[in-house]
Amino acid sequence: MSEDHSNSATETTTSTTIDAAIVGGGIAGLWLLNLLRRKGYSVLLFEADRIGCGQTLSSQGMIHGGLKYALSGSLTGASEAIASMPARWRDSLSGKGDVDLSGLEPLSDKYYMFAEAGSLGRLTSFFASKLLRGRIQKLAPARFPDGLSDFNGVVYELDDFVLDTQALLERLLEPVCSLVYNARIGAGDLRRTTDGWRLDLGSEAIIARQLILAAGAGTGKLLGELGFKSPRMQLRPLHQVVARHPDLHPLYAHCLTGLTRSEPRITITTHTDRLTDQRWLWYLGGQLATKGADLNSTDQKVRAYRELTTCVPWIDWDKADLQCLRIDRAEPAQDEGKRPDEAYVEAFDHTLVCLPTKLSLAPDLGDRVLARLQPPIEVKDSIALNLPRAGMGTSPWIQ
Numbered sequence: 001m002s003e004d005h006s007n008s009a010t011e012t013t014t015s016t017t018i019d020a021a022i023v024g025g026g027i028a029g030l031w032l033l034n035l036l037r038r039k040g041y042s043v044l045l046f047e048a049d050r051i052g053c054g055q056t057l058s059s060q061g062m063i064h065g066g067l068k069y070a071l072s073g074s075l076t077g078a079s080e081a082i083a084s085m086p087a088r089w090r091d092s093l094s095g096k097g098d099v100d101l102s103g104l105e106p107l108s109d110k111y112y113m114f115a116e117a118g119s120l121g122r123l124t125s126f127f128a129s130k131l132l133r134g135r136i137q138k139l140a141p142a143r144f145p146d147g148l149s150d151f152n153g154v155v156y157e158l159d160d161f162v163l164d165t166q167a168l169l170e171r172l173l174e175p176v177c178s179l180v181y182n183a184r185i186g187a188g189d190l191r192r193t194t195d196g197w198r199l200d201l202g203s204e205a206i207i208a209r210q211l212i213l214a215a216g217a218g219t220g221k222l223l224g225e226l227g228f229k230s231p232r233m234q235l236r237p238l239h240q241v242v243a244r245h246p247d248l249h250p251l252y253a254h255c256l257t258g259l260t261r262s263e264p265r266i267t268i269t270t271h272t273d274r275l276t277d278q279r280w281l282w283y284l285g286g287q288l289a290t291k292g293a294d295l296n297s298t299d300q301k302v303r304a305y306r307e308l309t310t311c312v313p314w315i316d317w318d319k320a321d322l323q324c325l326r327i328d329r330a331e332p333a334q335d336e337g338k339r340p341d342e343a344y345v346e347a348f349d350h351t352l353v354c355l356p357t358k359l360s361l362a363p364d365l366g367d368r369v370l371a372r373l374q375p376p377i378e379v380k381d382s383i384a385l386n387l388p389r390a391g392m393g394t395s396p397w398i399q
């Protein structure tokens with residue numbers, strides 16, 4: 001770490017040089033902070049609000065190998081790029097990965113797909129094909145998971161699993177909490193210097209050799225403020241639904257009944273309900289959330305009720321309490337607003353723009369960032385700034 005004593009009229013503070021300043025405390029920022037610290041980089045992270053309060057705490061937490069993108073009946077770029085991610089995450093959960101998540105228990109160790117008998121068409125032979133061997137397994141009724149014990153159709157088991165994103169972020173924060181500050185970084189706080197970016201933070205300043213923009217939707221804003229015309233970003237709106245009902249059992253599954261396009265009709269994850277005396281709530285995405293993005297919340301609830309009645313007919317949905325939740329996915333711009341296939345890292349001018357595009361792709365994001373960084377500079381002391389620490393956010397259904 002080196003010190004720079006500036007004495008111009010506008011720069012009276014002493015600045016410390018570090019390898020990287022990360023802007024944004026969602027999965028991208030916290031994953032990278034853990035990874036880079038373990039590789040010996042000096043790094044600080046700045047979060048404008050509470051940890052995870054962008055997309056990450058609203059995520060369904062599925063760590064998937066991309067089979068849900070193969071519902072057109074063929075393996076796509078997206079499904080292949082992501083295929084190795086569940087194994088990478090499992091390494092981390094067992095303490096063997098680049099990022100240590102030991103001690104973190106998944107909400108569910110498996111993920112399922114279910115459909116009314118006879119409604120899958122040619123997907124039935126695709127799921128049974130050699131191409132998918134080892135990635136998907138048709139279950140006998142005796143092995144249906146609890147949440148599908150009253151279901152009379154076909155069920156497949158995938159090697160995907162589900163994490164509680166709040167527990168995940170807490171686990172990631174634990175070893176690095178002294179490096180995570182609460183500060184909104186704006187263009188006015190940033191200035192390019194010969195060897196990186198100067199960040200003016202109240203009475204203090206640091207020089208970061210790399211500015212890592214991991215601020216989700218905030219990255220687009222910051223790039224604009226800084227006068228960068230590219231990379232361009234896109235926001236994909238989602239209208240998620242939270243279902244509360246006294247008879248819910250835990251279920252982690254995509255419903256594929258009567259599928260008419262290559263996206264699960266409903267994607268279900270289950271979470272502890274800390275707001276009511278009911279034990280579980282279901283958090284619902286998939287086509288329900290993408291196709292419902294243009295609906296107001298009253299119409300979205302009507303649509304959710306209709307979809308649930310068709311897809312999960314063994315529950316009486318008249319007794320349900322439904323709540324809607326809007327959130328945008330922040331991604332690099334794609335032709336016609338399509339979904340990107342891989343984690344995105346763009347490097348320019350001592351800056352890395354980082355968009356994982358999916359929680360599952362955090363290990364891929366880490367690989368791409370490491371490939372673009374110079375070796376770390378020598379760090380002699382720990383760096384402590386006179387700024388407040390960033391606190392943890394909470395999942396949107398318990399607010």
Ligand SMILES: Cc1cc2nc3c(=O)[nH]c(=O)nc-3n(C[C@H](O)[C@H](O)[C@H](O)COP(=O)(O)OP(=O)(O)OC[C@H]3O[C@@H](n4cnc5c(N)ncnc54)[C@H](O)[C@@H]3O)c2cc1C
Pocket residue numbers: 023024025026027028029046047048049050051052053054055056057058059060061062063064183184185186214215216217218219222238240285327328329330354355356357358359360361
């Ligand atoms: C409803 C939903 C469900 C999803 N489900 C899944 C899933 O099941 N599986 C999967 O693989 N992916 C899923 N995803 C995608 C995944 O959640 C996102 O790709 C991922 O969380 C993005 O993380 P991030 O860290 O890039 O951004 P974010 O989580 O949005 O974090 C960005 C952070 O930056 C902060 N920030 C913004 N501007 C500034 C600034 N100027 N200064 C400082 N801080 C700033 C924000 O406050 C925020 O905390 C889902 C996404 C959504 C929206």
